[in-house]
Amino acid sequence: MDTSQPQPASVSETIEGSTCAIPDRSEFRLPIVRLLPKRTGRPRLLAIYDDHLLIGICRRKFSISESMFALDGEAALTAGLKRVRRISFSDVRKLALHQGVAAHYYTLTMRQGRSLHFSLSKFQAGHVTQLLYEKLADQTPFRRLWTSRLMGALVTLIGTGAGLAALHVVDLNQGTWNPLLALAALAMTVAGLWLMFTPGAPWKQPTASVTGPQHPARHAVLVAKPPLRSKTLGWTLKFVGLAYWFVLYSPLTDPFRDWLNSQTDSGAQGYVWTILWFPAPLLIFTGYRLCQRRYVPKQGGDSRQPILFLRPFQDDEHTSLQPSGLTAQATGIRSRSALIRDGKTDTFDLLWSAHPMRVMRMIADYGAGSSEESIARYFEKHGPVIAIGKPGEHLASPGAARMYLNDATWQDAILTELERAQAVVIQPAPSEGVHWELSTVREKVAPTRVLLCLISYWNNPEYYEELCSVVAETLHVDLPRSIPYLKRPAFVYFDEQWNPHVQELSYKNPMLWPVTQDGADLHYSLAPFISGMQGSGHQPARPPRWIGGPSSWVASIAAIALGIILLVVPHLLVAFSGEMIKLATGGKLSASHGASSLRDVTNSAKITLHGIAVPYQIQLPQSMVTVKPPNAQTEYWRTNSDDTLQIQIIADKQTEDLSTFQQQRLQAYKQEEATAHVDSQRTFVQNGISWMETRLNVTLKAGIQIREIDRATAGPQGTVLIITQIVGSSDSDSAYMAIADDAFQSFHFDAPATP
Numbered sequence: 115m116d117t118s119q120p121q122p123a124s125v126s127e128t129i130e131g132s133t134c135a136i137p138d139r140s141e142f143r144l145p146i147v148r149l150l151p152k153r154t155g156r157p158r159l160l161a162i163y164d165d166h167l168l169i170g171i172c173r174r175k176f177s178i179s180e181s182m183f184a185l186d187g188e189a190a191l192t193a194g195l196k197r198v199r200r201i202s203f204s205d206v207r208k209l210a211l212h213q214g215v216a217a218h219y220y221t222l223t224m225r226q227g228r229s230l231h232f233s234l235s236k237f238q239a240g241h242v243t244q245l246l247y248e249k250l251a252d253q254t255p256f257r258r259l260w261t262s263r264l265m266g267a268l269v270t271l272i273g274t275g276a277g278l279a280a281l282h283v284v285d286l287n288q289g290t291w292n293p294l295l296a297l298a299a300l301a302m303t304v305a306g307l308w309l310m311f312t313p314g315a316p317w318k319q320p321t322a323s324v325t326g327p328q329h330p331a332r333h334a335v336l337v338a339k340p341p342l343r344s345k346t347l348g349w350t351l352k353f354v355g356l357a358y359w360f361v362l363y364s365p366l367t368d369p370f371r372d373w374l375n376s377q378t379d380s381g382a383q384g385y386v387w388t389i390l391w392f393p394a395p396l397l398i399f400t401g402y403r404l405c406q407r408r409y410v411p412k413q414g415g416d417s418r419q420p421i422l423f424l425r426p427f428q429d430d431e432h433t434s435l436q437p438s439g440l441t442a443q444a445t446g447i448r449s450r451s452a453l454i455r456d457g458k459t460d461t462f463d464l465l466w467s468a469h470p471m472r473v474m475r476m477i478a479d480y481g482a483g484s485s486e487e488s489i490a491r492y493f494e495k496h497g498p499v500i501a502i503g504k505p506g507e508h509l510a511s512p513g514a515a516r517m518y519l520n521d522a523t524w525q526d527a528i529l530t531e532l533e534r535a536q537a538v539v540i541q542p543a544p545s546e547g548v549h550w551e552l553s554t555v556r557e558k559v560a561p562t563r564v565l566l567c568l569i570s571y572w573n574n575p576e577y578y579e580e581l582c583s584v585v586a587e588t589l590h591v592d593l594p595r596s597i598p599y600l601k602r603p604a605f606v607y608f609d610e611q612w613n614p615h616v617q618e619l620s621y622k623n624p625m626l627w628p629v630t631q632d633g634a635d636l637h638y639s640l641a642p643f644i645s646g647m648q649g650s651g652h653q654p655a656r657p658p659r660w661i662g663g664p665s666s667w668v669a670s671i672a673a674i675a676l677g678i679i680l681l682v683v684p685h686l687l688v689a690f691s692g693e694m695i696k697l698a699t700g701g702k703l704s705a706s707h708g709a710s711s712l713r714d715v716t717n718s719a720k721i722t723l724h725g726i727a728v729p730y731q732i733q734l735p736q737s738m739v740t741v742k743p744p745n746a747q748t749e750y751w752r753t754n755s756d757d758t759l760q761i762q763i764i765a766d767k768q769t770e771d772l773s774t775f776q777q778q779r780l781q782a783y784k785q786e787e788a789t790a791h792v793d794s795q796r797t798f799v800q801n802g803i804s805w806m807e808t809r810l811n812v813t814l815k816a817g818i819q820i821r822e823i824d825r826a827t828a829g830p831q832g833t834v835l836i837i838t839q840i841v842g843s844s845d846s847d848s849a850y851m852a853i854a855d856d857a858f859q860s861f862h863f864d865a866p867a868t869p
Contacts, residue, residue: 170195178599270306348404355397364692402476409515418497425541427504430511433485435634445628445677470684486513492636544580552588561608562646607643624669628677728832729864762837770833
């Protein structure tokens, strides 16, 4: 828990709104190891030692073990690499660094003229930059580039192109803007060349190293105000959200769906339905948070010893033990966001991943989306899980039961709970409050009752190195250095002598994921810790399960299929229930909607439509609804309730050439990637008007069949085109043809037409 209380000198004092910065440390535990971003194929590995560095490509099935960090572990590390380059610091002639927005780019130039290029994300580059500065600043120019060479080349290329355009070598018809364009192009070219060849500015060592996530200092809390809690309101919101979801996806919204189809295209409809759907999971998630419990010491009905959960407030709803990847996405455990990975999550991900089974868990107040929820649900069978609540939050974060304390009482409350707790689960961070908590845990709690959840440090070695320093100062323990490089998140538990033991997280059988909406197998993973906590003696760490192989692949495929079934079945039940409600209230089933639509159009009264650009009249069934015309020439577009019969009337006061009309229709469908061919073509006279008729058979890209009849006439009054489309099944073709022919026979010009 973060706090504003005075802390040991190893953590800097901060004021409200600033960040807790761990002071600069000149001593590093060597080697520093980093996995470099992939370019192509296998990832590369960088290891920095006292007098040299090495870089190589990781072999297949290569993994970093603890022995590789030992003083004599370089050989073991090198054995797992290929195409290894070993560079002594004494051979480096120049080092250049570019600090990009998301990454730092390094270029080491050797005395033999060869260069080494590599990059690191900015959250993993701080210690590497500082160590290279310490090793090389005295003997080589350590330059910070203004930008990357590639960006300089790009700016130069743009400036040159603009200059050629200004000189009419490339004719862009710039007119009077040529002089200004020439000056701008010259300035851009010079700037690009300067960025490419400038040596950059000398690097100055920063006064403090701030790496990893920055933890804001906690503002002063004088009055502990708990967030809003109400089981009545929470269950009401969950019921309203579930009912809204039911109504939205049921046939009860068919009238709105028909209206939306007539007003927008299919692409816009997707956005509209997403916006309309979002309040449902929002209401359910809000109700779930309103139902969270509050912990009041000595007032609860549970007489068991509690499990105390300590963490920085910034981790609330931002870390997750759930697996990621395609199977997790298909089964609804995680969202499809590219940013949600490496044990990270956020409130939007917890809300957006609204798989029906996940929704049922939230309704039952049994979520498992965040790491705190998973830990709390597992330890509840051993005792009540309690935590300090975040000051100022309006709704409690799901997970442990919370007590809300002010600055004067929170430390005393933790001391009291530490004495009576049967276990302490810590999700640590190099922040002020956690620093005090770790020191206190060392003094007050037996080591076999302490568990570290290191989900925040998975694939984050720079941040983990900061934590190792804090743990060494507080718990007097050297944590294993391989934890950030493991294939899965890890826990650390201790024996009676405070020796750390790493337990890698295990996942459940993937086939259980869509059913339980919980992929983390804490029952298996934490069994060694539970044994020590209950005094049954130390147990070694267990190997992780379901980590790959044919059985895991088969189970993943089955899980995806089961996840799709569990996703579809609730929607089918909702649709079926909606149909029954419509039938019970005197409505009609959607299955009979097409037949009823045909009867409605057949028995409908007629409405007379008058031409706008051309003086004509035509009568159409009044039950056909209006669709918004795509252009000004389309004067009328009418369709029946299920869009199986559509009639368009296009008019222009100009006399058009109809000889190419057929090819124009075929070309239009070709651009839509549809298959169309002419079934028949003829000319005839109707009511003294000469018509050209073309019948087309069309198959859209989605496989939908369309029978189209195009009738066009052109004369002194102008040009009129009547398009009739029958969409879908051909069972009602004859009936729809009769309706279209009846409408066509009613057409006539207000003024006599010339045949």
